[in-house]
Amino acid sequence: MPEMRKDPIRDEWVIIATDQGLKPRDFPINKQGVQIAGSQATCPFCEGNEAMTTPEIAAYRDECTRPNHPGWLVRTVSNKFSPFKLQGDFHLDRSGLYTSHNGLGQHEVVIETPLHGLQMHQFSLDNLELVYRMLRDRYCALAADHRVKYIQIYKNRGLFAGASIEHSHSQVLALPMLPLLHRGIGEYYYRQGRCLLCDIIDQEQRDGVRIVYENPSYLIFCPYASRFSYETWIVPKKHQEHFGFLSDEEIADLASAIHTFLPVLVESLGDPSYNLVINSSPVNLPGVAGYHSFLEINPRLMVQNGMEMSCGYFINPVAPEYAAEALRQSLQDRSVVAAG
Ligand SMILES: [Zn+2]
Numbered sequence: 001m002p003e004m005r006k007d008p009i010r011d012e013w014v015i016i017a018t019d020q021g022l023k024p025r026d027f028p029i030n031k032q033g034v035q036i037a038g039s040q041a042t043c044p045f046c047e048g049n050e051a052m053t054t055p056e057i058a059a060y061r062d063e064c065t066r067p068n069h070p071g072w073l074v075r076t077v078s079n080k081f082s083p084f085k086l087q088g089d090f091h092l093d094r095s096g097l098y099t100s101h102n103g104l105g106q107h108e109v110v111i112e113t114p115l116h117g118l119q120m121h122q123f124s125l126d127n128l129e130l131v132y133r134m135l136r137d138r139y140c141a142l143a144a145d146h147r148v149k150y151i152q153i154y155k156n157r158g159l160f161a162g163a164s165i166e167h168s169h170s171q172v173l174a175l176p177m178l179p180l181l182h183r184g185i186g187e188y189y190y191r192q193g194r195c196l197l198c199d200i201i202d203q204e205q206r207d208g209v210r211i212v213y214e215n216p217s218y219l220i221f222c223p224y225a226s227r228f229s230y231e232t233w234i235v236p237k238k239h240q241e242h243f244g245f246l247s248d249e250e251i252a253d254l255a256s257a258i259h260t261f262l263p264v265l266v267e268s269l270g271d272p273s274y275n276l277v278i279n280s281s282p283v284n285l286p287g288v289a290g291y292h293s294f295l296e297i298n299p300r301l302m303v304q305n306g307m308e309m310s311c312g313y314f315i316n317p318v319a320p321e322y323a324a325e326a327l328r329q330s331l332q333d334r335s336v337v338a339a340g
């Protein structure tokens with residue numbers, strides 16, 4: 001039975017897939033080099049290979065086509081290898097010093113395109129809009145289950161970001177409890193009675209030095225204490241607690257911001273691995289206030305080192321002010337080329 005176990009020293013939860021075990025040489029990083037498995041013939045996410053995934057949960061597809069068959073544009077299935085299942089109730093187990101809980105939750109994969117080689121920075125605006133509509137709709141569907149308390153959406157692109165399949169996809173993880181991240185948001189709201197991120201937007205707009213791009217609904221900037229080199233946040237300017245509350249128009253503005261910015265980031269950094277994360281308010285929990293949904297793109301240009309593993313202090317060799325200036329310049333150069 002899959003479970004989450006608590007490390008009593010660090011007070012952190014760890015997901016343990018107790019019903020599957022990789023052998024020592026099954027891991028993708030080995031002494032021969034690095035690789036991500038999957039060619040078009042064997043890729044479970046390619047159009048035509050629908051039988052290789054779990055049954056379809058949702059899809060945008062041509063009207064005359066059937067579920068679990070070709071003809072889709074964006075497709076959601078459950079993660080075949082996830083320890084999480086949305087079955088039964090949440091329960092804690094204690095054994096001496098150790099605490100665990102059952103793997104209650106839901107882990108879904110959103111396959112973002114039927115085409116194997118196409119990556120998100122190459123998507124059309126329409127494709128991006130469909131991806132973010134699907135992610136919003138899955139967020140809302142999972143939030144309707146009262147056992148779900150937090151929904152984390154994330155994308156792993158490239159081996160150093162944790163991707164195990166090359167075909168472009170995002171993941172939606174619905175959890176029965178809150179991760180301990182973002183404590184500052186709640187503490188600030190408790191002290192000041194205001195949204196921290198709304199105030200950060202004000203300060204960033206006043207300072208100006210870390211802003212990369214702006215459209216009517218979104219601000220893109222490199223955060224003051226960036227953990228990763230060229231880390232970038234995409235923040236809705238209007239206070240918005242839940243990613244699931246975004247209207248179709250706001251999704252279109254988000255897709256437009258990503259369509260403009262992501263190719264610049266990817267090309268500037270030489271096609272790096274990256275994680276794209278969507279943060280949002282907890283769901284089905286009363287008394288949680290002050291959250292402001294936002295996206296972060298974290299390029300994985302360096303492998304996590306001993307300091308980060310032990311102290312939790314990230315070391316970033318690129319100041320966010322410099323990163324923002326370089327990205328602004330790349331955006332400008334690209335728009336000059338496009339206009340020319
Ligand atoms: Zn594929």
Ligand SMILES: [Zn+2]
Nearest residue numbers: 195198239292
């Ligand atoms: Zn806010």
